[in-house]
Amino acid sequence: MDLRFGDSKPTDEERAAVDALLGPPESAWEGADDRTDTDLRWARGGREARERRELLLPGLHALNDRVGWISEGGLDYLCRRLTVPPAEGYGVATFYAMFAVKPRPATVVHVCTDLACAAGGSAQVCAELERDVGPAGSAGSGAAWQPSPCLGLCERAPAALAIRAGETPQTAVVAPATAGAVADAASAPHEAAAEPPAAAAVPQACTDGLVLLRRVGVVDPGSLDDYRAHGGYAALRRAFALGPAGVIREVTEAGLVGRGGAAFPTGRKWSATAQQPDHPHYLVCNADESEPGTFKDRVLMEGDPYALIEAMTVAGYATGAHRGYLYLRGEYPRALRRLRTAIDRARSRGFLGKDVMGQGFAFDIEIRRGAGAYICGEETAIFNSIEGQRGEPRSKPPFPVEKGLFGKPTAVNNVETLVNVLPILIEGAPAYARTGTGTSTGTKLFCVSGTVARPGVYELPFGATLRELLELAGPPEALRAVLLGGAAGGFVRPDELDVPLTFEGTRAAGTTLGSGVVLVLDEGVELPRILLRIAEFFRDESCGQCVPCRVGTVRQEEALHRLKDRTGAAAAGDIALLREVGQAMRDASICGLGQTAWNAVESAIDRLGAFK
Amino acid sequence: MTAIPLRPPRRLVDLTLDGEPVRAPEGSTLLDACRAAGKDVPTLCQGDTLTPKNACRVCVVEVEGARTLAPACSRRVEQGMEVRTDTERARHSRKVVLELLASSTDMSTTPRAAEWIEEYGAEPERFGADAARVDEEPKVDNDLYVRDYDKCILCYKCVDACGEQWQNTFAIAVAGRGFDARISTEHDVPLTDSACVYCGNCIEVCPTGALSFKTEFDMREAGTWDEAAQTETTTVCAYCGVGCNLTLHVQENEIVKVTSPHDNPVTHGNLCIKGRFGYQHVQNHAQNRD
Numbered sequence A: 001m002d003l004r005f006g007d008s009k010p011t012d013e014e015r016a017a018v019d020a021l022l023g024p025p026e027s028a029w030e031g032a033d034d035r036t037d038t039d040l041r042w043a044r045g046g047r048e049a050r051e052r053r054e055l056l057l058p059g060l061h062a063l064n065d066r067v068g069w070i071s072e073g074g075l076d077y078l079c080r081r082l083t084v085p086p087a088e089g090y091g092v093a094t095f096y097a098m099f100a101v102k103p104r105p106a107t108v109v110h111v112c113t114d115l116a117c118a119a120g121g122s123a124q125v126c127a128e129l130e131r132d133v134g135p136a137g138s139a140g141s142g143a144a145w146q147p148s149p150c151l152g153l154c155e156r157a158p159a160a161l162a163i164r165a166g167e168t169p170q171t172a173v174v175a176p177a178t179a180g181a182v183a184d185a186a187s188a189p190h191e192a193a194a195e196p197p198a199a200a201a202v203p204q205a206c207t208d209g210l211v212l213l214r215r216v217g218v219v220d221p222g223s224l225d226d227y228r229a230h231g232g233y234a235a236l237r238r239a240f241a242l243g244p245a246g247v248i249r250e251v252t253e254a255g256l257v258g259r260g261g262a263a264f265p266t267g268r269k270w271s272a273t274a275q276q277p278d279h280p281h282y283l284v285c286n287a288d289e290s291e292p293g294t295f296k297d298r299v300l301m302e303g304d305p306y307a308l309i310e311a312m313t314v315a316g317y318a319t320g321a322h323r324g325y326l327y328l329r330g331e332y333p334r335a336l337r338r339l340r341t342a343i344d345r346a347r348s349r350g351f352l353g354k355d356v357m358g359q360g361f362a363f364d365i366e367i368r369r370g371a372g373a374y375i376c377g378e379e380t381a382i383f384n385s386i387e388g389q390r391g392e393p394r395s396k397p398p399f400p401v402e403k404g405l406f407g408k409p410t411a412v413n414n415v416e417t418l419v420n421v422l423p424i425l426i427e428g429a430p431a432y433a434r435t436g437t438g439t440s441t442g443t444k445l446f447c448v449s450g451t452v453a454r455p456g457v458y459e460l461p462f463g464a465t466l467r468e469l470l471e472l473a474g475p476p477e478a479l480r481a482v483l484l485g486g487a488a489g490g491f492v493r494p495d496e497l498d499v500p501l502t503f504e505g506t507r508a509a510g511t512t513l514g515s516g517v518v519l520v521l522d523e524g525v526e527l528p529r530i531l532l533r534i535a536e537f538f539r540d541e542s543c544g545q546c547v548p549c550r551v552g553t554v555r556q557e558e559a560l561h562r563l564k565d566r567t568g569a570a571a572a573g574d575i576a577l578l579r580e581v582g583q584a585m586r587d588a589s590i591c592g593l594g595q596t597a598w599n600a601v602e603s604a605i606d607r608l609g610a611f612k
Numbered sequence B: 001m002t003a004i005p006l007r008p009p010r011r012l013v014d015l016t017l018d019g020e021p022v023r024a025p026e027g028s029t030l031l032d033a034c035r036a037a038g039k040d041v042p043t044l045c046q047g048d049t050l051t052p053k054n055a056c057r058v059c060v061v062e063v064e065g066a067r068t069l070a071p072a073c074s075r076r077v078e079q080g081m082e083v084r085t086d087t088e089r090a091r092h093s094r095k096v097v098l099e100l101l102a103s104s105t106d107m108s109t110t111p112r113a114a115e116w117i118e119e120y121g122a123e124p125e126r127f128g129a130d131a132a133r134v135d136e137e138p139k140v141d142n143d144l145y146v147r148d149y150d151k152c153i154l155c156y157k158c159v160d161a162c163g164e165q166w167q168n169t170f171a172i173a174v175a176g177r178g179f180d181a182r183i184s185t186e187h188d189v190p191l192t193d194s195a196c197v198y199c200g201n202c203i204e205v206c207p208t209g210a211l212s213f214k215t216e217f218d219m220r221e222a223g224t225w226d227e228a229a230q231t232e233t234t235t236v237c238a239y240c241g242v243g244c245n246l247t248l249h250v251q252e253n254e255i256v257k258v259t260s261p262h263d264n265p266v267t268h269g270n271l272c273i274k275g276r277f278g279y280q281h282v283q284n285h286a287q288n289r290d
Helices: A012-022 A037-041 A046-050 A053-067 A072-082 A086-093 A115-119 A122-132 A179-187 A224-229 A234-254 A266-274 A296-303 A305-319 A333-348 A379-386 A415-427 A429-433 A466-473 A503-508 A527-541 A547-563 A569-588 A592-596 A599-607 B030-036 B088-104 B113-119 B157-162 B201-205 B214-222 B273-277
Strands: A107-112 A143-148 A160-164 A170-174 A281-287 A321-328 A364-369 A410-414 A443-450 A456-461 A479-484 A490-492 A517-522 B012-017 B020-025 B060-063 B082-084 B145-147 B173-175 B182-184 B211-213 B231-236 B245-251 B254-259
Touching: A012 A053, A012 A072, A053 A072, A053 A086, A053 A364, A053 A379, A072 A086, A086 B173, A086 B182, A107 A122, A107 A179, A115 A122, A115 A443, A115 A517, A115 A527, A122 A179, A143 A160, A143 A179, A160 A179, A170 A179, A170 A333, A224 A305, A224 A333, A234 A266, A234 A305, A234 A415, A234 A429, A266 A305, A266 A410, A266 A415, A281 A305, A281 A379, A281 A415, A296 A305, A296 A333, A296 A415, A296 A443, A305 A321, A305 A333, A305 A364, A305 A410, A305 A415, A321 A333, A321 A379, A333 A364, A379 A410, A410 A415, A415 A429, A443 A466, A456 A466, A466 A479, A466 A517, A479 A527, A490 A599, A527 A547, A527 A599, A547 A569, A547 A592, A547 B088, A569 A592, A569 A599, A569 B088, B012 B030, B020 B030, B030 B060, B060 B088, B088 B113, B145 B214, B157 B201, B201 B211, B211 B214, B211 B254, B214 B254, B254 B273
Parallel strands: A107 A143, A281 A321, A281 A410, A321 A364, A443 A517, B012 B082
Antiparallel strands: A107 A160, A160 A170, A443 A456, A479 A490, A479 A517, B012 B020, B060 B082, B145 B211, B173 B182, B231 B245, B245 B254
8 A cells, every 4th residue: 555645734633632542653654743763664554554444433533523623634644643545534534424524613513404303393493593693504603503314312303412522522412402592502512401311201211011111210321330230230140141052042032133124033143143153253233323213222322321231242242242333323422421431330340341240251342433324324334434434335245244344243233122132131032022923022112203292212012003102102183194114114194003013014014113213293294395304314315335326316306306396197207207216226226225215205105195 | 378367167056047047157246147148237337357346236137035136246146046137127227227327427438328228218318407417527637637527427446446456546535425425536636636646547447438538538529539540559568577568549640548458467457657648759750849
């Protein structure tokens, strides 16, 4: 590799930010200012330096957190330290929505304009901000605001997140947001009112019969002792008693399937990973919850962080992984703080590290922070993102269990999936499988938002109907439709509320549970506007790698723009066009993003009679 | 005589292509199998000297039992696979992909594009006059070659050729995301300020003419580019002792561009700046001097 760096130099601040992450440079070869005699004799770097490429994303965060944007000098310095070609560093930096490579103020407020927030009045917040602060992206009063995809705060819509760069970066969550509160948070993020506890997002909190949410609102999320007092680490103890194969057997017999949307049997995934002869094995926890309308993983991580740490340890033990990466979306500052604390405390008490619980099993967890890219929730895009590449999905085969993170066998599981492993081990597979239906066992978390009286995360046994769920949440008087499964899911009509909330039941009804989104829309909603937002979302979030998705999502959005005020015969041509493009996106895209980008729009046309 | 490297024998796997049983060496792709069977599956981002990125999705085929279509260029043959290359579904995707490409980029210099657009009945104009286009001005920032990203389909071949697959210079990468993704130098600087070493191997692999010799670009602008009138002569580069093959493209007794045979075991189509661009001395005729 023959790298060439330009003349731009980092500022002292940028240099300090990068050095705080990587340590001071050892030689001129990796960015030190002065050459030593040995630098002239030996070239350093090479493979050893290239293997640190995975620190590129943390390095970009370090620069962005410190200065608020990533300058040429800062990026070049980081690339030099890691032996990353600057063109590739630039390609990665420009991939993520939360990074900027052009100067901007230290404070940026992300105002969510996605589905639940749009239904909750985000348009008005944006309009007022435009009037008081200036247009999106402009730097009025030292802070810029910008519209943002779903921030995962749907139960408190509309929501905003203020981030101020500095030596100690500050964040403030404003939800529900008004333009005034957003402006206040932008000018003084440290003075913003504290967020309500995670349990406030769980209307069922502290009621009997909860499995996954049973500790949320009960346990102190900062205290390891409190977690143990509430049954924590009993599952890991049982796992050690069963041995790795025994754990996989329990998980398989329990019938656990993935809760991230794809519903793949977890036991099969673990067993396939565990059996791979190639080593090391890795575990990746997918906490990049970016599906519009989804916030269950956030509530779990904020309300019961040790449960995820324990579940990851069990998963690592079962699959033979000694290292777990927790890939957390960049928009979740409180979950990040709580998980960091939990991991540190677990490590200092011997629940993570070289000898977990004195059982001779080494396992540790590293948090990797995303930077605003929905696609990084795709299981192979996560690998690229962690490795310091652009978060583009890989084509499969080979599948992650064979060649995943760093080309090694990897099990990727969603947060909710992992947390299910705890009750499986504590109660045993047969007891767990008694809840739910034959092929959908256990309980499921649903993220109810939109026009309901009590939005939030609900836990119900599989098999409960959509009507029962809505009754809990307080449905609107004039229900128009329910978006099930999120932007990649499908709409359900008011006369279809008896659909059982199971994987097979929703499939039979022509929709999907997806990641558990239940977005409730009343008669007041402008359906074409919601569809347009869904199309915008996919156009924004397409990674751009394959043609059907890169251009198809643009054509879909254009057609929906044209259709906004049209119905009947005037709409027929564009609907036919949408169907043709949608079919090609579904058939020929590389990954699930492009393959599902037309689901919700199609179901709105076919089942709700949109544009009729 | 060109030396042909012999590979160790490979196991053959049995599969069916459009119902016909065929055998293909283990590890080969569906596209290899299709070509061996005489089937013409269209493809843009596949290149004979590079690992395909399977980004263009023009070569999709239907594999029995798979939920989605598979890119023939990179899916490996498997024992017992049943593949259909010309189904309604595969043809539909190819048609739409060609429409999406031709409606957003300029495909006028993409070999075979017009032929495939006709064959698949693609109508790029049906997205309307307001359909978003890449809309880039040609980047003319040096005397050797031009980057006209209005013609770029983001196949990643130039990035792979510049990077780890051949040149190891890493002067370009994909920057941005989605429809705004572009091939870019670091910080989007002009080529002259970038890490580019002007080997031109990116031009060699570009499937659409988005990267072209300055000579070709200028002649196309002037309307004097005439491929039919050109002759191609393969010779040996005289600059050093490596022995790279050069193919000189000559029009009206002037070298208009230089390529290199991809099946050459020394270069695999790659050259350095001298071989690729250093041909002026050959035609430094008296009448051209001041």
